[in-house]
Amino acid sequence: MNKSGFHTWEFVPHQHQGPAAHTGEDDHIHSPGKHNGAFKSRGLATFMGAPYCPPDRDAIRRMGAKICFLGVPWDQGQMVRAGTSQGPSGIREASTQYFPYMFEFDVDLMTFFRPVDCGDVPTVPGNNERSHEYIYQYVTECLEGGAKVILCGGDHSVPIPGSRALSDFHRDGRIGYLHVDCHLDSAPDWEGSPYTNCSGPARAFDLPNCDGGNMAHMCSRNGLNPKDWVDFWIDNKVRMIPMQEVVDRGIEVCSKEIFDIAWDGTDGVYWSWDTDSIDASCMPGTTAPETFGLKPREVIKHARIAGTYGADIFEISELTPHFDVSDMSIKLACCMIYQYLGSRARTLLDQGKSP
Amino acid sequence: MNPAKNFEHLFSPLGDPENFKTLGVVTFLRSPQVSMEADALKDSGARFAFMGIPYDEGNVGKPGCEEGPQAFRVASHEYFPYWFEYQVDLEGSCVDCGNVRIPKVMPQLAHDRIYRAVREVLASDMVPVICGGDHSISISAAKALSDHIGENRKMGYLYFGAHLEMADSWAGEKMASPCTLARISELPNVDTANMGHVGARNSMNPKDHVELARERGIRFHSMDEALDRGLETVISEAGGQVWDGTDAQYLSFNMNIMDASAAPGVTAPEPGGFESREMMQTANLLGRMGSASIIEISDLAPVFDVSGTTSKLAACIVLRLMASMAKQRGEFVDQGIRRTDLR
Numbered sequence: 001m002n003k004s005g006f007h008t009w010e011f012v013p014h015q016h017q018g019p020a021a022h023t024g025e026d027d028h029i030h031s032p033g034k035h036n037g038a039f040k041s042r043g044l045a046t047f048m049g050a051p052y053c054p055p056d057r058d059a060i061r062r063m064g065a066k067i068c069f070l071g072v073p074w075d076q077g078q079m080v081r082a083g084t085s086q087g088p089s090g091i092r093e094a095s096t097q098y099f100p101y102m103f104e105f106d107v108d109l110m111t112f113f114r115p116v117d118c119g120d121v122p123t124v125p126g127n128n129e130r131s132h133e134y135i136y137q138y139v140t141e142c143l144e145g146g147a148k149v150i151l152c153g154g155d156h157s158v159p160i161p162g163s164r165a166l167s168d169f170h171r172d173g174r175i176g177y178l179h180v181d182c183h184l185d186s187a188p189d190w191e192g193s194p195y196t197n198c199s200g201p202a203r204a205f206d207l208p209n210c211d212g213g214n215m216a217h218m219c220s221r222n223g224l225n226p227k228d229w230v231d232f233w234i235d236n237k238v239r240m241i242p243m244q245e246v247v248d249r250g251i252e253v254c255s256k257e258i259f260d261i262a263w264d265g266t267d268g269v270y271w272s273w274d275t276d277s278i279d280a281s282c283m284p285g286t287t288a289p290e291t292f293g294l295k296p297r298e299v300i301k302h303a304r305i306a307g308t309y310g311a312d313i314f315e316i317s318e319l320t321p322h323f324d325v326s327d328m329s330i331k332l333a334c335c336m337i338y339q340y341l342g343s344r345a346r347t348l349l350d351q352g353k354s355p
Numbered sequence: 356m357n358p359a360k361n362f363e364h365l366f367s368p369l370g371d372p373e374n375f376k377t378l379g380v381v382t383f384l385r386s387p388q389v390s391m392e393a394d395a396l397k398d399s400g401a402r403f404a405f406m407g408i409p410y411d412e413g414n415v416g417k418p419g420c421e422e423g424p425q426a427f428r429v430a431s432h433e434y435f436p437y438w439f440e441y442q443v444d445l446e447g448s449c450v451d452c453g454n455v456r457i458p459k460v461m462p463q464l465a466h467d468r469i470y471r472a473v474r475e476v477l478a479s480d481m482v483p484v485i486c487g488g489d490h491s492i493s494i495s496a497a498k499a500l501s502d503h504i505g506e507n508r509k510m511g512y513l514y515f516g517a518h519l520e521m522a523d524s525w526a527g528e529k530m531a532s533p534c535t536l537a538r539i540s541e542l543p544n545v546d547t548a549n550m551g552h553v554g555a556r557n558s559m560n561p562k563d564h565v566e567l568a569r570e571r572g573i574r575f576h577s578m579d580e581a582l583d584r585g586l587e588t589v590i591s592e593a594g595g596q597v598w599d600g601t602d603a604q605y606l607s608f609n610m611n612i613m614d615a616s617a618a619p620g621v622t623a624p625e626p627g628g629f630e631s632r633e634m635m636q637t638a639n640l641l642g643r644m645g646s647a648s649i650i651e652i653s654d655l656a657p658v659f660d661v662s663g664t665t666s667k668l669a670a671c672i673v674l675r676l677m678a679s680m681a682k683q684r685g686e687f688v689d690q691g692i693r694r695t696d697l698r
Contacts, residue, residue: 026562029562031526032526033524033526040415106565296628299626325619326615326624339557
């Protein structure tokens with residue numbers, strides 16, 4: 001907060017503070033000068049070391065932030081094993097191992113997007129509906145603040161309030177919805193509840209301005225896909241690309257196809273990426289690890305293709321750091337976001353656009 | 356090949372008390388222990404001298420690669436010296452000269468000892484097979500090779516890793532692992548055109564690293580390029596740079612070249628890297644060069660490993676490289692050899 005009481009976007013690398021402070025332009029994209037800097041001696045654990053911004057539309061606007069990182073420490077909307085409430089902190093932790101500079105795209109994510117970390121959404125233990133209401137409200141603040149959202153779950157019930165927020169944000173237009181997951185998640189309900197992590201796409205389909213023709217899924221596989229989930233995609237004529245088809249046709253073609261569907265005549269896109277879409281060998285730190293999934297180089301390709309299209313909300317879910325091995329899962333999840341943002345920045349720069 | 360050689364080691368255990376699971380003294384591939392002295396090493400008649408360098412004070416991220424050499428040795432015990440794919444026998448080709456004694460909190464002294472140890476081994480005309488430790492050990496080991504061959508001869512340096520390591524300095528330090536390739540590019544008999552780098556990816560490659568690499572004319576092949584153009588093309592190209600007109604070649608493998616899923620036991624696991632089979636292919640391609648002056652593995656961190664997979668992969672890379680080189684030199688096992696007790 002500045003002296004007038006307003007928050008302004010000011011990125012101060014942690015190494016610029018304290019008695020051993022050193023300052024230099026672009027310190028955050030260069031090797032540290034005087035000491036190990038924010039690389040190991042971090043300041044407050046924010047995503048990418050970005051400034052904190054209150055989850056408030058006016059504060060976000062005043063800061064001119066174009067990306068809001070919003071955590072959702074919620075794992076009571078799911079029916080497998082708990083632990084994904086620690087997902088957001090896992091990604092923040094992994095981001096301390098990366099610089100905001102990406103040599104593959106020659107972009108500085110920090111100065112290009114002016115990202116902020118809006119902290120975590122408050123949740124209500126034992127009450128999925130009330131927690132979802134908070135998620136809806138906080139996502140809405142970020143969108144109304146003029147930013148795109150990196151929404152980090154939390155279990156895969158998060159897209160239910162998340163896509164509702166995007167639907168209302170574009171109430172006069174249409175939205176697309178993408179679901180990348182090893183599960184189809186299209187249960188009409190689960191034991192009577194329509195709002196668990198099994199029903200993301202089903203609830204998106206219910207939204208007034210989300211047409212099935214602008215929805216798509218990819219990466220489904222194996223035996224946690226009951227018949228009523230499959231029937232949803234077939235009966236509603238919604239495009240569903242199972243993992244075998246991804247393997248047969250290639251990640252590039254399939255990724256482009258689903259983004260083309262989502263952006264066909266729409267005003268915004270909700271892109272939901274469940275970490276269990278990734279092969280269990282590369283993503284042990286997820287709620288329901290599943291074999292026969294995406295490998296990291298395909299993950300990176302998918303993220304980069306997404307970056308050429310963009311999305312209003314990019315949600316990562318089911319990351320579960322306490323099942324992780326040697327940080328490989330949190331680092332891959334973080335890498336997904338960085339590769340997406342790197343590709344997005346390069347795309348916009350090449351088009352002469354700002355974020 | 357030595358005609359007096361005993362060939363029992365080529366076969367299933369024959370009832371000798373030294374059975375497959377009895378570790379005994381843990382040396383690289385159960386090879387003899389030889390002290391780190393040029394004369395003693397020369398007398399061994401071997402080609403490769405394994406040396407551990409348990410140093411990780413050049414590391415800027417997760418610690419843990421001090422334990423690399425020991426885990427590497429243990430993993431090597433799960434292999435025979437006979438490699439059927441290449442029809443070669445590595446028995447007698449290597450010795451283990453133990454670990455370099457590394458002091459704590461005295462990095463300059465540590466580097467000095469690394470330098471002297473590698474020079475001593477090189478003086479015996481053997482190929483040091485080094486297991487780190489973090490990658491900064493390469494700074495002193497490469498300097499040792501550079502001084503060993505003298506300024507009138509040229510050397511090349513080939514690196515496999517996720518990070519460019521081209522920081523002029525890191526936190527004011529010149530000998531930290533992110534500075535490794537920058538220091539090596541400054542050696543008097545290293546022409547940067549003879550440096551190769553394969554596998555750089557993701558966001559632990561700050562801007563100054565890329566700029567310094569370009570400024571010094573180091574042609575690096577990023578992981579993207581390796582995938583786009585094919586591993587074989589890229590490795591041949593990078594290898595070509597390193598062997599082109601050089602008298603000595605340093606091969607350095609940071610275990611973070613591997614995808615994090617293939618090698619969790621590293622200091623900085625990085626998504627999107629090599630798969631195991633690609634590394635096997637790499638070892639075969641490099642082995643075709645027939646020889647190298649130093650082979651080095653770094654950043655093996657067993658504490659983060661799962662089921663010993665990373666240590667085993669590290670040992671497998673080195674042994675396949677040695678086997679592939681032996682094949683290239685035509686050092687084949689006599690195909691007529693059989694167990695005598697079955698006749």
